[in-house]
Amino acid sequence: MGQQASELSPAAVIGAENVDESIILAARDVWVAVEVGKEVKPIVQGGRLSVPRGGIVGLVGESGSGKTQFVRSIMGLSSLEPGVISGSAVYSLPGQQAIDVLQDIDDFSPFRPPGPGETHPVRQRIGWSWVLWRRRFRQRLAALRKLGVGFIFQNPMGALNPYLCVGTQLAEAVRVARPSATDKEAEEGVLHWLAQVHLKATRETLGLYPHELSGGMAQRVMIALALAGEPHFLVADEPTTGLDSHIRREVVGLLHRIMAGGELSGIVISHDLPMITRLCDELTVMYRGRVVEEGPISALGDAAAPNHPYTRELKERAEDLAKGRHSARGGGSDGSPDSTGVVADLGCVYRSRCIIHRLDLVDRERCSAALPTLSPTVAGGPRVSCHVEDPDLLADLREISAEYRSRGRQGGMSDSAGSQRQGSEAVEVTP
Numbered sequence: 001m002g003q004q005a006s007e008l009s010p011a012a013v014i015g016a017e018n019v020d021e022s023i024i025l026a027a028r029d030v031w032v033a034v035e036v037g038k039e040v041k042p043i044v045q046g047g048r049l050s051v052p053r054g055g056i057v058g059l060v061g062e063s064g065s066g067k068t069q070f071v072r073s074i075m076g077l078s079s080l081e082p083g084v085i086s087g088s089a090v091y092s093l094p095g096q097q098a099i100d101v102l103q104d105i106d107d108f109s110p111f112r113p114p115g116p117g118e119t120h121p122v123r124q125r126i127g128w129s130w131v132l133w134r135r136r137f138r139q140r141l142a143a144l145r146k147l148g149v150g151f152i153f154q155n156p157m158g159a160l161n162p163y164l165c166v167g168t169q170l171a172e173a174v175r176v177a178r179p180s181a182t183d184k185e186a187e188e189g190v191l192h193w194l195a196q197v198h199l200k201a202t203r204e205t206l207g208l209y210p211h212e213l214s215g216g217m218a219q220r221v222m223i224a225l226a227l228a229g230e231p232h233f234l235v236a237d238e239p240t241t242g243l244d245s246h247i248r249r250e251v252v253g254l255l256h257r258i259m260a261g262g263e264l265s266g267i268v269i270s271h272d273l274p275m276i277t278r279l280c281d282e283l284t285v286m287y288r289g290r291v292v293e294e295g296p297i298s299a300l301g302d303a304a305a306p307n308h309p310y311t312r313e314l315k316e317r318a319e320d321l322a323k324g325r326h327s328a329r330g331g332g333s334d335g336s337p338d339s340t341g342v343v344a345d346l347g348c349v350y351r352s353r354c355i356i357h358r359l360d361l362v363d364r365e366r367c368s369a370a371l372p373t374l375s376p377t378v379a380g381g382p383r384v385s386c387h388v389e390d391p392d393l394l395a396d397l398r399e400i401s402a403e404y405r406s407r408g409r410q411g412g413m414s415d416s417a418g419s420q421r422q423g424s425e426a427v428e429v430t431p
């Protein structure tokens with residue numbers, strides 16, 4: 001597969017002694033920020049993600065949680081400036097030396113992450129030109145893509161080249177993986193990958209331009225393009241957004257068939273928890289720029305290994321939707337946030353919506369003043385970012401939440417959170 005990792009900047013190559021062979025991607029403490037006027041706003045705060053070799057990780061969160069920017073940043077697809085400002089993202093792809101695409105980044109970024117007692121990234125003097133660094137970073141990531149990373153984008157119409165027909169785009173993708181392929185071999189490759197996504201490889205299909213494709217066909221072509229590069233690692237960003245329910249089911253079935261073999265590793269980004277449950281082995285949950293849970297998908301809803309209150313809320317909302325009920329919980333039923341933006345302060349990011357916090361079942365001062373670290377709810381269970389140390393309280397959350405909503409409707413349950421404010425953010429009481 002073309003280029004070797006050693007062709008990248010030597011600084012990016014990691015010694016084998018420092019690499020966990022069971023992990024194909026390990027991203028740690030990733031900070032992403034944008035400059036808005038004179039302010040530096042964090043979008044991703046200390047993001048982390050581990051993808052086991054042969055495993056698929058679902059990255060879940062509402063719109064505005066930072067999940068897409070997090071992954072796009074560690075894949076070099078982010079158009080944000082300045083974008084990533086610190087962290088590490090070590091790829092250990094089959095047959096390649098491990099590389100950290102973010103290595104040295106904090107030496108050259110104009111901003112650094114907040115230190116103790118600080119809430120926002122801080123401007124710093126840089127020892128090298130940002131533009132030069134940016135070029136070097138892009139070179140590393142371009143090379144990474146050639147090493148075998150494929151992408152399925154959220155908006156296939158925007159990602160396909162509008163000037164090239166389907167057959168030409170696929171043939172180009174085949175040649176990325178097999179540069180010495182003859183015309184006949186490239187054509188065979190095109191037919192093979194079209195068949196893999198259940199598209200008829202007729203002359204007519206091959207000659208279609210993106211604007212002539214239906215939504216479902218465009219998504220299938222996008223998947224075929226990603227697969228034609230023969231990736232070891234696949235990233236699917238909201239792969240079913242905008243598709244009607246019938247086509248969505250077909251695309252999820254297709255992805256399931258592609259990803260279930262155990263040969264491919266990857267990430268699926270979505271707010272669609274049922275789809276993530278079907279496709280993935282591991283779950284990482286983000287809320288307002290922070291990872292609040294990570295662990296095996298099998299632990300989702302397991303009372304013996306309780307989830308983070310936000311994960312529980314997402315799960316209950318998905319169940320409500322499946323039953324045709326509109327959710328009365330915070331946030332939109334389509335996965336949109338109840339209020340936008342990242343919470344950049346020293347406390348728990350979820351506290352404005354947390355029922356445990358509202359009902360005073362936890363040390364509220366601690367939730368407001370100290371960021372909880374990720375730790376297992378029970379031995380071997382999911383790692384959650386929460387100050388609650390009693391797993392039974394987290395496990396009972398469904399009943400607590402149901403009673404809260406029911407009494408709230410009757411106007412009989414006091415809420416000690418009331419209309420308090422969290423920093424500059426208004427705390428809404430639902431219902």
Ligand code: SF4
Pocket residue numbers: 309348349350351354355356357362367372385386387388
């Ligand atoms: S730390 Fe506090 S506010 Fe945050 S999820 Fe846990 S109980 Fe709720």
